[in-house]
Amino acid sequence: MIHIHKSRGRIQIQMDVYYMGTDDIVILISGGDRPHIGTITAGTPSQPLQTIQFQQHQEFYFTEEIAIHLRKQWRGNFVICGGVHIDQISGEEINQVIEMVVEMGNELILHLQESQSIKS
Template identity: 80%
Template sequence: MIHIHKNRGRIYIQMDAYHMGTEDIVILISGGDRPHLGTITAGTQNQPLQTIQFQQHQEFYITEEIAISLRKQWHGNFAICGGIHIDQINREEINQLIEMVIEMGNELTLYLQK
């Protein structure tokens, strides 16, 4: 398992990645006041991404961002599950959150290249 976490102000998020065999990976992104399952994005290098969005959740912005980056480096299948809820989040915090997730995705990619 790969565990990455970030904390800025009242925003705490974590990313856990689990290998399934030697070629596939499942990534869980959670945090905030009420972690949950809001969106799932799955893919591989040779096929279009597929995203499932539950109810009105907006986490596809982060799961698809990670997926686009990951598919450039990862040769197997992957699934990214995301659910972050922060009560009364403001625009600045949303931007910080996206920045943090991108940083975590970059760290994960570097780790997987080793």
């Protein structure tokens, strides 16, 4: 398992990554006041991304951004499940959440590269 955590002000977000076999990963992104399942994005290196958005959740802004970068690097299948809720979030905080999660996605890709799990 890989665990990445970031915080800024009242924003707390964590990313937990689980290997399923040697080629597939599940990425869970949660945080805020009420973590939940808001959006799921799935991908492979060779097929279009697929996103499921529950109700009016907007986590696809970061799940799809991470997926776009990950599918260029990762050799297997992946699922990204995101749910970050912060009560009375401001526009600036929304931008911070997206920025933080994308940074976490970049850290994940670096970690995978270091562990030789990235395709050549």
